[in-house]
Amino acid sequence: MTRADAVSRFGTLAAGVAVFLGFAVASEHFLTVANQLTILRQVSFLLILSLGFTFALIAAELDLSFANVASLAGVVTGGLVHFGHSSGLAIAAGLTVALAFGIVNGLLVTRLKIPSLIATLATAAVARGLAFMATDGVSWVGRWDPSFVWLGRGKVLGVPVLVVWSALLAFGAWFAISQTRFGVWLTATGEADEAARLAGIPIRRMKVWGLTLSGLFAGIGAVLLTASLSSAGPTSAGDFLMSGIAAVLLGMTMFTPGKPNMPGTLLGTLLIGVLANGLVLVGAPYYAQDIALGIIILGSVAISASTLTKAAFGL
């Protein structure tokens, strides 16, 4: 590996370590076990949603609906729990709604040939509208079934169960992409769809899969978020759009530069979690995080421009 190669693969990681060490020096609370676990717990929702977004981006499609779909799925799950239905039914309903949005996104892109940028922007608006319609704009909060709340707040051997869920999902996503035929086909579809088609890969089905998984992961994130907050509101996952995109784009600057990849998404998410947490600890104003996210997005896109242009405009 040449030096330039090493910089492009691991440069972001090195910068992340520097940021981490900077916060460790700047705030005495940063390095405590409690705070590190807080970071992991906080990034778990972001990670799960970002993993889904990565699946779609690997197939060269953008899913701008994942955050609003997650809010809607959270409202569906939370509403059913809130009004006394069984947790199982509530979770199944939330996941089904998110899955359905993913499938619809996939069909809009592959059957009606609507660019994913536009299609998912539109379904995002629909999801948001439905979430407000269902809740009348308020959040449901309550003392919910403890077994449901455990999914988001429990601990397994002292480790927050959220961290366990997100680790399992991250492993599953990495495994699917790098070790299975499904992963190579999804990658080939995103990298060179015509070449993939000529090699006999069903590219339309792969694109539907990419967007469907994005929907499904949004649903899983929504269920866990709802359980963890024991509340559900029409915009509860809305903030994850920007930070999720920033995390995945940041991940694209790592390991396999210019390509969306699951380890990159994991580290990108952690970095953004560290940044958010550290900025609070050092007393930065609340808007500093938004500015930082914007800069991260621009900086990452500058590095990975071609892949993103293709995903956004099909070029």
Place this chain on the structure above:
Amino acid sequence: MPQPILELSGLTKRYGAVEALTGFDLAVAAGETLAICGDNGAGKSTVIRIVSGAQPPSAGEIRIKGRPVRFASPADALSQGIATIYQDLALAPRMAIYQNVFMGSEILKPTPVPGLRVLDKQAMREAARGFLARLRVEIADMDKPVEALSGGQRQAVAIARALRWKADIVIMDEPTAALGVRETRKVIDLIHEIKAQGITVILISHNMRDVVAVADRAVILKGGRKVEDIPVSGLTPKSLAGMIMRDDAEIAADRENQALPLGGRRGE
């Protein structure tokens, strides 16, 4: 000719009111290297699109080893042993060599989990290296992205994929179009290598020097019709180019003089 490996009879392709190919007949012997030549718009690409399964014909029949076949997709043609190497190579530039060779037909291995099979990357790397070795192409790192290869090496990767499919018939669409002199020579060597393995090659080329260098026989298309079907031995690039450029009156006169039926074969 013994039982041809590939026969096309009466192939016709219409795009709206335009007839791009009219009543095209062809028989290709196993192991033969056939060149399809013609000016732009002569119908060469149309023949390729039909035989590779990318488009169905409007009329006519394709037979492989005497059996009529119909292709709904390139995957169908592949499963019948016809692999097409397109002008733009149809490779994924940023994916590894071995991933390109095995694209769409990956080698899997079982895991302790019942029903779960994973990629056997090591087997694919080794097999890809083996296919390239059969083409006398040595590349050390099978994980290298295809975009890092030279034009000739990329052709080799595309051909290695055809070998992977165990194709009996390899169609090459303008394999040297974008290449310099040295890389072109490498590709000509590659074609000789696949010929030597008994694989039938159908070559589409503008470059008459390439055709004379590798083909056994040349078919010349003009305006969607076959106007010549001749053995290449004894021809020069110039005489072949002359045949492509001749106008219709000359061809008709020539045909009357020799009293050959349309599409008849000289020199047999």
